[in-house]
Structure formats: structure tokens, C-alpha cells
Amino acid sequence: MRRTSRKKRSTLADRAIAASAALILGGGGLVAVNVYASAGEGPSGSPPTRTQNAGRQLSTIDCPEAVNGLPEVPDQARGEVDRELAAMDTQITDAYRQFADRKEQIARDPGLAENAVLGPLRGKRAASLDRIGIAIGRVAERPEGLESLAGCSLRADDDQGRDQGQDQNAGQGQDPGDQEPGGQDPGQGEDPGQDPGDQDPGQGRGGNGPEAADFVDIRSVRPDADRPRKRRGASRGSFTTDCGRNENGKFNPDNVIVAPGVSNGAHHMHDYVGNQANDAFASDDDLADGATTCRNQGDRSTYYWPVLRLQNGQDEDDVDADGGGRDQNTGEIQTPSRVTLKFVGSPVGRVTAMPRFLRIITGDAKAFTNGDANANASWSCTGFEDRQVKDKYPICPEGSQVVRTFAFQNCWDGQNTDSANHRTHVAFARDDGRCPSGFRAVPQLVQRIVYDVPPGPGFAVDSFPEQLHKPVTDHGDFINVFDERLMRNMVRCINDGRRCR
Numbered sequence: 001m002r003r004t005s006r007k008k009r010s011t012l013a014d015r016a017i018a019a020s021a022a023l024i025l026g027g028g029g030l031v032a033v034n035v036y037a038s039a040g041e042g043p044s045g046s047p048p049t050r051t052q053n054a055g056r057q058l059s060t061i062d063c064p065e066a067v068n069g070l071p072e073v074p075d076q077a078r079g080e081v082d083r084e085l086a087a088m089d090t091q092i093t094d095a096y097r098q099f100a101d102r103k104e105q106i107a108r109d110p111g112l113a114e115n116a117v118l119g120p121l122r123g124k125r126a127a128s129l130d131r132i133g134i135a136i137g138r139v140a141e142r143p144e145g146l147e148s149l150a151g152c153s154l155r156a157d158d159d160q161g162r163d164q165g166q167d168q169n170a171g172q173g174q175d176p177g178d179q180e181p182g183g184q185d186p187g188q189g190e191d192p193g194q195d196p197g198d199q200d201p202g203q204g205r206g207g208n209g210p211e212a213a214d215f216v217d218i219r220s221v222r223p224d225a226d227r228p229r230k231r232r233g234a235s236r237g238s239f240t241t242d243c244g245r246n247e248n249g250k251f252n253p254d255n256v257i258v259a260p261g262v263s264n265g266a267h268h269m270h271d272y273v274g275n276q277a278n279d280a281f282a283s284d285d286d287l288a289d290g291a292t293t294c295r296n297q298g299d300r301s302t303y304y305w306p307v308l309r310l311q312n313g314q315d316e317d318d319v320d321a322d323g324g325g326r327d328q329n330t331g332e333i334q335t336p337s338r339v340t341l342k343f344v345g346s347p348v349g350r351v352t353a354m355p356r357f358l359r360i361i362t363g364d365a366k367a368f369t370n371g372d373a374n375a376n377a378s379w380s381c382t383g384f385e386d387r388q389v390k391d392k393y394p395i396c397p398e399g400s401q402v403v404r405t406f407a408f409q410n411c412w413d414g415q416n417t418d419s420a421n422h423r424t425h426v427a428f429a430r431d432d433g434r435c436p437s438g439f440r441a442v443p444q445l446v447q448r449i450v451y452d453v454p455p456g457p458g459f460a461v462d463s464f465p466e467q468l469h470k471p472v473t474d475h476g477d478f479i480n481v482f483d484e485r486l487m488r489n490m491v492r493c494i495n496d497g498r499r500c501r
Contacts, residue, residue: 060208060466061096061117062369063088063152066129071143073136073420079261080135081420084128086259089464091128092152093267093327095121096466099154100208100328113154126150155369157211157468208328209468215457216392218400223386231433235345237494239443240501243273243294243303245336251307253323254280257359257422257477264322266365268306268329268462273339275302275481284357287481296501298486303341305406305476306365306462307333308451329462337401338450343443345494346410347433351441353487354480359418360426360445362408363475368467374423377474378405382450391472395456402451402459406476410444411435443494447476 066088073081098117099106106113129146136142230236250272256279259265263280272278277290292300309316309331316333318324345351364374378388380403381396388405396402409426416425427436435441453459460469467473482490493500 057156058154059157060155060369060468061092061099061121061152062155062466063092063121063125064149065366065370066125066132066146066149067421068370069146069149070132070420071136074139076139077135078420081132082258082260083262084132084135086262086265088125088128089259089265089267091121091124093465095152096208097328100465118152118154121152122150125152157209208465210393210457210460210470212457214393214469214471215395216389218381218384218387218389218394218396221384221387221389221394224388230347233349234347234433235350235441235495236497237345238499239343239490239493240499241294241296241299241301241341241343242501243292243299243339243341245339246271246273246293247335248293250276250278251318251323251333252279253321253327254278255477256280256282257361257418257479264327266306267323267327267464268365269318269323269333270304270462270477271307271336272302272304273341275300275479278302278304278479287357287479290481296486298483300481300483302479302481303447303476304478305404305447305449306474308336308402308404308453308459308461309333310453310459312458323462328465331460334451334453334459336449337452338448340446340448342446342448343490343494344446345443346429346435346441348429349434349441350495351410351443351491353484353491354412354442354482355417356480356482356484356487357417358412358426358442358480359422360408360478360480361422361475362406362478363473365464365473365475366467367472368463368470372472375472376406377472378407379403379471379474380405389471391470393457393459393471398455400455402453404447404449404451404461404474406445406447406449406474408445408447408476408478410441411439412442413438414440443490445478 067085070081095117099113102112102116106117126147129149133142133146251269252272253264253266253269254262255266255270259280261280265280274292274294275287275290276292277286282290287300287302290300294300307329309329311331314332316324316331319330320326323329363376364370364372367375367377372390375390377390379390379392379394380388381394381400382403383400384394384396385403385405394402409428411427411429413425413427419425427439429435429441451459461471461474463469463473480487489500
């Protein structure tokens, strides 16, 4: 698959001018509907009222996150449950496509939303939830009330009209002291982007975001609050592994953690560094035997994240493929200019080794509709990394580059390498730096991914179609496949306060 780097700066900058205009003029493919069209209760448990949606632009489909409504899933049922959950993601994707294809008709006839989109979706989700209940019921008590998760609604883009930069809540555990030198002085007044008044509409966008309100000038963002102070006995070292920038172009739209055995389980394209055996069907043995791009061959871990694209009207090789154009992810995939994978310690004590094949997802690919409880996106610019934004893409001054940072969970339950919702076996340390009760501190992975893209709007991460490429949906995935010897060396290095590679 073709991918682009910043060597084409002047050409890409011209394309970004056109792409930016589409953000202003296109509105992310929104539909103005004057009534609330719902097949049932939304994630909050009750639908918005008619007046809450009157005159608002309905832009996407909002469904309850089914996995969050499930009880503990027995190991014997997990494979079948994961497949049904992946099928429910596909159902939403297909329903969103129906909504997008008929948005003008729905604007004229809101009842069409129920008949053509929400009703059929509700029926498919109810059938999947019933199969989930049966699967769990074979080996444990069948959960009750799953049918309440079937209904979905159309919803407005709540970001419309919101003041830019209001949410400067960074991802947890990031250290501004690790930022790269360079960038711009916050007091400088250069134009951070393009003048939308001089732009022509871009071509080739999926019509589902982002929009101008999803971007913010990084210089208008307040610096972050102080992080927990490192106490006496803190593990102050770090271990950095060099696994490249995906120069060899390993991409796929799978997610072996969330949807094992399901092709296109992510409905967006991932960049992969490290282990080269990772796809939907990779077993732990496959990963253990897989080749790696990491310089230290003792690290066969897999690190992956959604690709970032320039929405410049230029088709990528996946324009007609799953995870690409078929899932409304369009534009040129960008190769990062730099990727740093660093493991750091605890501010209050020593860390212990991660178990092999520990799986960690940080952030929430559905945070736009789910809310930000699990969101951990963090966007910034080189030279301004004491300013992090969660729900906006940064507009960087000329000479500054876009930065995505993922600070992964740093506490482990001491027993499980995964959990039914792929979250509860790990946790973030509390505000005082200590792990929750029953958890122990492990090395914290901090990924820093830098892109040399034209300044101003015109780029976005891949997403599920109904998530509208919102920056808050950014996320990262990691499976630990360090060999035991290298993991011991990492832990010793961090606990001894050394900086190692």
C-alpha cells in the first residue's frame, strides 16, 4: 500500500488548501432533521427529547456499547461473544452507510430513518445480543436484559458550536519534559494555517468529517497542570525500544485484541511496528514466532494505531478496500517522521515485569458516541508539548509538527493478560501515582508519533465510519511479546534509574 511522507511538502501543502475548504463548506456530511428519529433508548438509557434535537443537524448513529453491558464473560464463551460483538460493529457500519446514502431523503422524510436505518439495525442487534446470551448461558447463568442494548438513535454532532480548545485534558502519564526541542515560541504570531476564504472544496473525502470545529490552534491551548511529583523510591529509569516507523508499510483493518478471527474487525486501517505476524488470525504462538522490525530482536511485541491521512482528494491504494474507502477512510496515508516507544516507571515505587502476551488498549475508538470515560487521545505540536488536547486536532505553526501521544495503562491486576472488555485487567494509577487496590505497577508504555504534515486543517485519523474521524477517538494497541530476559533487563533498568535501549 502506498504511503506518503513529508518529502512532498510543497505539493501536499497545496492539496491541504483544497482539503481545508471542504471542512468549512462540507460540514462533515450532516443532515438537518427537525425531529428525533429513534429505534429505542440510546446509551444514556433514555432518548433525547424532541425539543433537544429540533433544528439540530443529525450527523451519525449512536448505539449503546454492548460490551459494557455484559457481565463477566466466561473464557469458554469469549470467542463466540467477541465474534458477535464484531458483527454488531459491522451492523452499525452498514447502517451508517444507509444513513449517509439517504441523508437528503431523511432530511425531507424523517420517518425514513426508522424504516430504512434504525429499525433494521435494531433487529440485527437484538439477534446478535440473543446469540451472546445463548453463548454465555451454555457455560454460566444467562444474562438478563441484553435486549435493552439493541436500540440506537440518530444524534447530532455535539462538537458543533463548541468553543475550540475547551478540553485540554491530556492523556494520563505524559511527561512534557520528554518533548522534542524546537517548534515555535508561543508568543510568535505567524499564521498557523490556511485562510479558508481563499480555498476551494477538496475532493475524495468520505463526507463524514472531520470539520473545522475539530481543529484548534495549539498556541491558544493552556499548558497542562503538573503531573504527580516523583517521590523517594520512585522508579525513575526508562527503556526505549526502536521498532521503526512502519517504513515497510504493514497495514490492515483487523484488531486481534478486540475481534480475533474477524477480518476488518476495526473498520479502519492500522499502522503496525514491531511484530509482523499480527493480523486477525494471529495466535500467541504466531506472535512468538513472528519476525519483528524492532532493532532488539528480543522485542517481538506488536504496537499498532490508526493511520493518519491527508484528506487531500488523492486516492490511496485502499480506496476500494475494507478499512479504507469502503469504510469511508480516504486520503493519503502518512508515514510518521518519528516514532518513539518508551517504557517508564512509577512515581511512587518500583515496577514489576509485565506478563508475556499482556494485551493493552488505551483510548476508545468509539469515544465520540460512547463519551470520554475511556478516551485517552492526546494531540500536540513539537515545541508545544506542555499543551495537550484530547478532543481537537492541533493546528501547528509553520516549522512545528503534529504529535500523537499514547500513555498506556501502568497497573496490572496480577492475574490476567486480557479481560472480556479488554480493559478491566489493567488500570491507570490514581492521581497520587499509586495503583488501585489489587493492582501492581508495571512499566508504562508511552508512544510518541510525529507527523510532518502541512499546517492547518486537512488531516485526520482513520475511524469507524459513524465516529466521524473525531480526534477524541484516537487510540493505541499493544501486545507484550518481549522475551523474559529482555523484560527482566527492562524492569531492572527502570527500577535502577537508568536510561536504556
